[in-house]
Amino acid sequence: MTFTLDAVVADRGLDVSLNLGAAETVAILGPNGAGKSTLLSVIAGLIRPDSGTAALDGRPLFHLGGGRVVWTPPHRRGTALLAQEALLFPHLTALDNVAFGPRSAGAGRAAARDAAARWLAEVEATDLAGRRPGELSGGQAQRVAVARALAADPGLLLLDEPMAALDVHAAPLLRRLLKRVLAGRRAIIVTHDVLDAYMLSDTVVVLEAGQIVEQGPTREVLTRPRSRFAAGLAGLNLVPGTVTAAGLLPDPADGGPGGPGAPGAQAAADGPAAAGTELAGRHEDTPVPGQAGVAAFPPSAVSVFPDLPHGSPRNAFAVTVTDLEPHGDQIRVRAGDLAADITPAASADLSLAPGVRAYFVVKAAAVSIYPA
C-alpha cells in the first residue's frame, strides 16, 4: 500500500522521486517556481511528464519513456486535487458540489447526496449545504472544497497551498480541520508555511529548481535543516561548508541556490571576517573532517557591530546590510543570506540601513554544526 513516483518534466526542469506510505502526509516545501505545483499536476494527471513511472497501491498511474507506455487519465487515478482557490462549481449548491465525486463514481443521486451530507457534517459545514459558491466566504468555500475532495474517496489527496488564499482568521480554522481529516490518510500538501508542515505532515520534502534538495521527518528537517530554504522556513541562518575538527570551513563565495539576488551575493561574498577562517561551533555529531556540513544558528544569537570586535572567541561575518524589517518586537537585519535580530534601539544606535557595512557576530556555543 504505497505511492511511488519518478518523474521528469524537462521543460520545467522537474526531476523528482517520491515514496509515500499508506497513511503518510508529506509536505512539499520550496520557493516559488521550484516546481511544486507542477509536481502535483503530474501526479493528478494534468501534466504529462516526459519520462518516469508512478503507481498508487499497485495501480500504475503512468509509465513513460521506455517500455510499454501506460497513461491513466486523471479521472481514474483517485488523486483528488484541492487548490489554493476552492474552485467550487459555481452552478451547483455546496451539497451538489460535494456529491459530484460520488455521482461521478456512479452513485445514484440520493446516495450521493447522503454521502455529501455526511462529508459536509465532517467539515462542520452542514448549514452551508443549500448555498451556492457565490454566497460563501473564502474559508467556507475551502471547507466545502475539502469535503468535496474527501467525498471522492481519493487514494491520494493532493493539496496545493490550500490556506494561501485565506485570510488570517480562516486559515487556522482550515488548518485544524485538515489536521483532523488528514489523520490516517495519505496526502501531499504543497505549502509555503512552516506551520502547515509542522501541524499536518509526517515528512517534509524540500524542492528547489525542480530537484529534491532535502527530505526527512518534519521535525528533523526543520530543526536541522540542510538546505537554505528549509533553514529560512525554520528561521535559522545556514552556512554550508566543510566539517573540520573545531568547526566548519565555509564554502568560498557561496551564492547559494535560492540566494536573494545581487546584493545578497555581494554580502555573501564578503564571507567570514577573515576569509578562509573556520567557523567555530558545537558539533552535533562526531565530526568527520573533510565531510560536507552546515553550520546553523538562529538570528536571535547574532549581534551586530559597526567594527570588528577584538579578543573574543566568536565568529564574525563582514556583511553589507540588505534589508531591515520588523520581526515581533525586534528588528530583523538581513544581509544576503544571513539575518540578525536586534532591538530597535540597537538598530538606531548603529544607524543601520541598506548598504551599510557591519559585522555579524555569533558565539560558538550558539552555532550547531552537522553533516549536510
Added chain:
Amino acid sequence: MRRPGGRRHGYSGIPRWVAALAVVAAAFILLPLAAVVARVDWPNFLPLVTSDASLTALGLSLRTAAGSTALCILLGVPLALVLARGEFHGQRLLRSFVLLPLVLPPVVGGIALLYTFGRQGLLGRGLEVAGIQIAFSTTAVVLAQTFVALPFLVVSLEGALRAGGQRYEAVAATLGARPGTVLRRVTLPLVLPGLASGAVLSFARSLGEFGATLTFAGSLQGITRTLPLEIYLQRETDADAAVALSLLLVAVAVIVVGVSYRGPGTPPAMPSRAPSRTPDAEPAEARR
C-alpha cells in the same frame, strides 16, 4: 460583482469633437430605422403582414432559422470545444477558416454551397445517386443559413470557453468525472450564457440570410422564399408590404439584441455572467 459603470464620474475624458462624431454615428444607425417606421402604412400594416405570402414567408423563415440554429448548436459546440480546448497542428488556420463566412459575401457562400451540394457538386453528385437532392429545397435554405450563422456561435462559445478557463474541468476530472461527465455537468453549464447568446445571434443571422439562400436555394414560395427574399420581391411590386415586413424583421432584431446584449461592458459574444472567479466573486464579508 460591482460594475464601475454604475457610478457617476465627474470626468469623462472625451473631447467634444469625438462626442459630436459619436452622435453622427448613432444617428447614421438610428435614422434609417426611423425612416422605415415613418414610411410604414400603419392603417394597412396588419393586413400587409398577415397576407398569405407574408405569413408563408414568415413561417418558413422561423422554421428554417430554428432548424439552422439547432444545426449550429449541434455542430458549433463540438467545433468551439475543439478550438478552445484542443491542441493540434493547424488549429489557428482552422480557426481562421471557420471565421471566413463572417467576412465572405453571402453570394459567394451560396455559390460555394452550390458547388458542394448542387447536382454537379462535390458531394451533390454522390447524394444525387443516393436519391437526395439538396439544392433549391428547404434543406438548402437551412444549410445556407447554417453556413453563414455557424461562426457566430463558434466565436461566442469559444470566447466563453477561453474566458472560463480549464480549472473547473481539471478539478472535476481529479474528482473522478469522465470527460463526458465533465462536459455535461461542468463545461456546458458554465458556458451556458455564452452558448445562449451565440445561439441567439445565430438565429438572428439565419433569419436575415439573403444572398446565400437566393443563390443556393432560389426563391420558391413556401419552399425556399424566406422573409428577406419576400421583402426583396415585394419591394418591386408592393413597396408598402416590403416596408411592413421590414419593420417586422427590425422588431425581431431589436428583441434579439435586447436578449443577447445585457448591460454595458458585456459584448454580445461574451458570457454575460462569467463563472465566479475568486477573489472578485467572494462576498464582501470575506474580504474585509
